[in-house]
Amino acid sequence: MFSSFRLGKFLAVFAASFILVGCGRETYPVTGQIEMKDGSSPKELAGYGISFDSHEMKVSAIGTIQADGSFELGTTKPNDGAKLGKYKVIISPPLSDNPDKQQTKSILLDRYSDLEKTDLSAVVEAKTNNFTFTVERAKRTKK
8 A cells, every 4th residue: 555655656757757758748849841833932922821730630830831831830839840741731920019000811722721722731740840932923903
């Protein structure tokens, strides 16, 4: 029979080992590149958000697209990677700092910012992951 001290010590060691094992929280590095289908520079996407979303795991990894089209994802902190699994990928324009200002219209086709319509997907594996996504510019409307 355990004394309360020994039971407390056992539970503390058990909890610590559960946390150290990762309890399913381990992430793997995810970097990538956004390319424009028309061959133009992705510099207009600087500041856009990219998100890997898993409905099954109820987890997302997010990052910001740089002027050269590169990105790096984080799940619990910036650039810590993503959990193993299958993801839908969305790309969204930057949010305005001013809540009264209307959201910036994306220069990309609408499907890239809609989880139900996106055709971008990724599978994060137990390794350093690097993805390249080619996206299409939205049709410009004449004024």
